[in-house]
Amino acid sequence: MERQEQLIAVVRDLFNKLAWLNKFKMEDSLKGHTPSEVHAIEYIGKHADSNVTKLAESFYMTRSAISKMTKKLLEKELIESYQKDGNKKEIYFRLTEQGNAVNQIHEDLHEEFRKRDQAVFEQITKEQFDGMISLMERYSRHLDAEIKQQGIDAKSE
């Protein structure tokens, strides 16, 4: 197999596995919320003035899907919406107290995962780490250029 394909295949498999394993813990601690919902809560917690469009672009999902999801989060009172003076179109989100609580649980879980996998990451040298990050970023920019060239509009975050 080409090294390129090999690397992508290995990474993909690893990510599937990681997501699959973490899902169990997540479902345990965050019952009643889908991974996507939790992900959205995390995003809204981190970014001021989040709205449907920004979430959609960041998650590579349709606005349709996000609109439905945020509706649920509003009903569950995990987020609340607000608008700005002089703009009746855009609707922004922020976390409620309950949303913050969920976000906290999620962060704690992440910390747990981090500790669980720490040993693996400790073996990486700074050079290796920086090399990998810069490769990813280079690849990402390359794809951005491709996307732009294809005339597809993406605006990845």
Added chain:
Amino acid sequence: MERQEQLIAVVRDLFNKLAWLNKFKMEDSLKGHTPSEVHAIEYIGKHADSNVTKLAESFYMTRSAISKMTKKLLEKELIESYQKDGNKKEIYFRLTEQGNAVNQIHEDLHEEFRKRDQAVFEQITKEQFDGMISLMERYSRHLDAEIKQQGIDAKSE
């Protein structure tokens, strides 16, 4: 942000982007087949005696989902099923001629993607490459151990 989280975030974003971009080309050339179906065709093409269970384990999907998918592939006559003497339970799949054709288109597309992104990968030295692969494999084994310890049954391929 922790380097560990940073790396995971960057990879996740990159993969979303890559999948999203490739989807357009895929949809163009392989209209009528979902990415999952194409993925299954690829798998069946590569592995002799594929069955529902093996596909499910490899894709981290439920047997239920795979069962429905293979049913569709059978109806479209892209795959065919067979059994072995003395085993009335397990049902295996192989590609039909049509399935092979689809697989070929898919491979050609992959080749196209490979060329498109070649420049990015060319800059990686052998040491870097090997280091990354071995890191992924180490991480994968670490997760396997975790999965085993959790008593979840996985048998990742």
Added chain:
DNA sequence: GCCATTTTGTTTCCTAGTCAACAAAAATTG
């Protein structure tokens, strides 16, 4: 200012995938 275009968000219809319950065959236990 006014009209066309773009942006933002929602809704309806549809599909892919999960979960749970199941049947049939195989494997295990005694």
Added chain:
DNA sequence: CAATTTTTGTTGACTAGGAAACAAAATGGC
């Protein structure tokens, strides 16, 4: 061997998300 347990595959009910059509607001060109 018989009885229990596990494995394999399928089905039906349900949900998350995509596609398309849409309304309302904002923006841009003139």
